[in-house]
Amino acid sequence: MNIKAFISEHRDLSIVLVVYSGLAFIFLTFFHYNLMGDEISYISIAHHYSTGNWNEAINAYWSPLYSWLIAPFLLGGFDPFQSAIIPRVLSLIVGSVTIIGLNRLAKTFNLDGMVRSALLVSCIPMVLFFAIRYATPDLLVSCILVFYFAVIFNYRYPDDVSNGFWSGFLGALGYLAKSFVFPFFLVHFILSNFICYFEGKKRKKILKNLFLGLVVFFIVSGLWIGMISSKQGEVTIGTAKDHNHAIVGLTYPEHPIYSSGLLEPPNKDAVSIWEDPASIQLDDWNPLESVEYFVLQLEIVKNNVLRTIAFLERFSPLAMLILILSIYFVVKSESRRVKFDLVKLLMTILIYIGGYVLIFVEPRYLWPISYLLLINGFYLVNYLYERGSLNLSLRNIFLIMVMLSFMITPIMEIGGFVGSGDQLLSVGVTLRNEYNLQGNIASNDRWADTMSLSYYLGSRYFGVTKKSNQTSLEQKLELNNIDYYFVWGGGDELTFNHFQEITGNKIKNLRIYSKI
Template structure:
């Protein structure tokens, strides 16, 4: 058992880590205050503005979870200016990161390791979380935060002894679901599997385990069911979220990507920045992998390609990832009786990772989807280092060098990214200020550069309808098609990027308002 003074020292050091994180966050936020990150964040802000305006019927959204828009709405009420709101997302992300680091410290005590190793592996978490907070969509970090606290309670060796453990599991899982709907199927599958292990592990506590199972599910369904009922009412069919269906169809053999990239699309309401605010309404081509051998082979290829991408992301995070995961996978190759009886820290994390990753493999994968996996890999690495330090294969110097290499591998990518990408997004903000001088507003379309146009439209408080390409041929619209689209969607301004002569004859009919003052961009006043 650890001495009190050792634990006290650890607490002081961990508190110092949180102070360091806060100072670094306050320093780096100035360099990332303009970063819109992705189209996702822009439309999530748009949803938050609807909540702030108490436009609930339009704010309720089956694709984007409501929790982040809810906590962002008070900032919008304070100052609705686009730049101020974007800055608020960074503040919320850094606050989320603070609680994520705190949760990671708590979760680390579910893994046996000496305090020196524990402190050592928590140190790089400062930079990892700072990187996640400032360079990625805050929703992904918020999901990770809630899942960390869920895992802290479900990994508790004394989980079955107290009903509050399961109640808190259900609560944090429900908050994760309100953040991102992927948490819904993940929690149900993971929670049942974990309780099954506890049930088989202890014959004396089986009744308590069953009570915990039902209580945790009850708490989860009460909270998540309320939101599910709301969105089901809006869309007219039973659903816990529309993102899974959309993403599965987008990744299918018939759809060939999102319709958002080609053709003009009307935003779902008069306050929306883009149609991307609610992809639930997109007309997608559905597919069934079991409908034919060809479709099933397509699914297998999709899974294989996504699996290879996932391995790449894991290696990008740290070159030790695959070594750690392979060792943990070896722990699973035991008869069921032995598997149930071994330490939970050897099987629970790897089962969690397998289950969490599995759902994404059938759609598509991105680095940001697996933040919780990266956190677990750090803690699993600490556990394995602790095991190695107790063997004859590694002396103190060897343990120190291996630990040092592990720490460096965790810090390199986050720190280099934070240093090398400063002021990202400021160009969009500066360009929007230049464009604002010409009183550009209302409905905007462009010939190209979807993301650039969307970012500028956000800062202009305008509505972006998309790129003027034919949705079938993926080629630029003809003059006739473009003019028809201008009228159909009541386009006010048309952004023409580059120097091509596409639609030159049509555009001569409209006034170019910038007189060439903006490099690489012409803006035509349509109405």
């Protein structure tokens, strides 16, 4: 099919993609230098791949797919300022593919005409915000899972053995984008096939798809598991889960990077310890080892459930109503197809959320759920219209309500973050051009900001110093071969024997002490 034929057949999708691309180009100028710790780590790891530094590139904490996609753009050379734009360009491209996937998923649930057009328009600000706010693999994970859902939820899933192959392959890609997908896919794929099996259609083909999907999934994901397990010295699908679980325990009131003092980056080319947080030795805990820990785990789950509800309401104020109505129609609907469709959606949402509430939840972790809620909301409106509960006018009113409910938060948040990161970028440019600053860096505060500056300066960041007297502080700086000590905020100027202030208070709220 040529481009002209595609546009003619998918007119609504084509218009949405054009609008999205135009807005993406405009907003890219406001956000492309807004880097956080995760983004810097993915760029740094991609740089290892682009230079053939495989030992440092293979990382059990950060999943590899996002860095693999960044790496080709770095083959021509690495400049921290120019490279900062690559993750956001990549995310915006992934966003356009996500919209195509949502169009396919909408068709899977028989959402056509005006309903599907409204859904596609609704997803523009959602996808745009996800792409430009965080240059992390979370949107990539969402994109992959949307295509996986379009395969596994299709009523023709049992008809073709290739659907089992694509399910397993997409599941493995999801794992390569984020290790959380490994357990999620196994649970979800097996349960989804059981649901199809008990629908009573083509059971032998369903079992073949289940077997093939699992084989493909384990082969593809097993290649990466083998590499990181060899490096770690034990079998693992990733170190992020254990690291994050240790942090939410009673031992650590905050992340150890803020309280452990100076921490040397894990390798000579790493920007900071954040390139491999799991290299920090932490004491993990087990909720079954004591009553105290069991109660703690229950408290963590309770708090995360409440946080999740709040995040879902941020995606759409109608989120809980959508879920409640879905449960109601699972029980009350006379349509077998509607029951199974809603069960699949609710089951997926529950499994996905269930994995995160055990440890920690952030809004971006739940982006795949936001897309399922979007599909769910429009599905309910379409169902009520088809069964005669809504006339055409009421249907259109409800479509507009659902649209606005999903669009309002991302539109507001995009406006709130426009230009963020510009001030830090300006400081980075000044330090590079006027002071030619490069070396080992430590700071008294503002861990994330100093890490970003260290990235722009091609330097290594050792973290935040512990509070101590100036003599002890200077000894710690010298022991770790620190070249520059960043002091944020006001206060009296420090007096060192082997460090001197070099900025002369020319940079607001920042003094920099250079090793003599």
